[in-house]
Amino acid sequence: MPISVLVVDDSAFFRQQIVSMLKGHPELRVAGTASHGKEAVEQALKLKPDVITMDYEMPIMDGISAVREIMARQPTPILMFSSLTTSGARVTLDALDAGAVDYLPKFRESLSANERLKQQLIEKLIAVVKRGGKGQPLSGTTAERTAPVERAPARQPRLSPRPELIMVGTSTGGPVALQKFLTQLPAGFDIPLLLIQHMPAAFTGPFAERLNRQCRIRVVEAQNNMALEPGLALLAPGGQQMMLSSRERVKVLAGDDRLNYKPSVDLSFGSAAKYYGNRVLAIVMTGMGADGREGARMLKKVGAPVWTQGSDSCVIDGMPAAIRKEGMSDADIPLDSMAQVLLKAL
Structure with a gap:
């Protein structure tokens, strides 16, 4: 029907x-x-x-x-x-x-x-x-969570060597997923984060401000030549691309018009493979399409771990499923458990 x-x-x-x-x-x-x-x-x-x-x-x-x-x-x-x-x-x-x-x-x-x-x-x-997608309101709203009950991950993944950078790629359903994940990270979290969320230019500034108010870590919209700092999450600006220009700084640029996504998870992941090798953890969360798959492929070639959000907790399972289909997911983790599993692995 x-x-x-x-x-x-x-x-x-x-x-x-x-x-x-x-x-x-x-x-x-x-x-x-x-x-x-x-x-x-x-x-x-x-x-x-x-x-x-x-x-x-x-x-x-x-x-x-x-x-x-x-x-x-x-x-x-x-x-x-x-x-x-x-x-x-x-x-x-x-x-x-x-x-x-x-x-x-x-x-x-x-x-x-x-x-x-x-x-x-x-x-x-x-x-x-x-997909069977329903809204997944955060705690404190009047609506009840309607996603399927999540199962705990089958095993606790290990991270060796300890990552020096964490990157998260998201699209549809990503704002809520990022909020749930980042608000569970403690004050004093000591690893830089780069966040790549498909969003229009006008949206990423207010979104970063909102996350910064809600989280115990700092969250800001990335600007060109900003430094990576422990416990600082840089959100890629909408309509632009965010890459690493070295191990210490990011580069924000207009990017190639032939790319479907601005910002592009593939582009950001690929630059991390160049500068961080196996000392970066990539996490691919809910979203339509397959952005992140080719970037994950580059990261896997240098030995970096790639985690995916579990299917049951995704609004749209396109991006994580694309990683799983290629056998590149080292751990498939429910959203509600993602921060806990990460902290334990560290």
């Missing part, structure tokens, strides 16, 4: 744009629409759609409030539409905390000018439903 979609937006024009994007696709069916958050909750309970697209700024009830109530009463994968601004980034991060699984940029142009966005929307809707 086709995947049923509930479209929520206060703009009749934008609702029609989304309906037009989905109309005629053999795997999708628009089950209904809603013009504000309260109606979205009512329609979610009545229609029980497989997935929901959600606006933020709406009358009567805003999108974040609607996400919280839907996740509490009828847990459903929700994609947020957000403006590519600092304000839009903060709203999106709040929505992810509330249980939304992902986001897409807001647009007001004609459908013909947004073929790439149309393809992204369709791919995300299909992927989260086929």
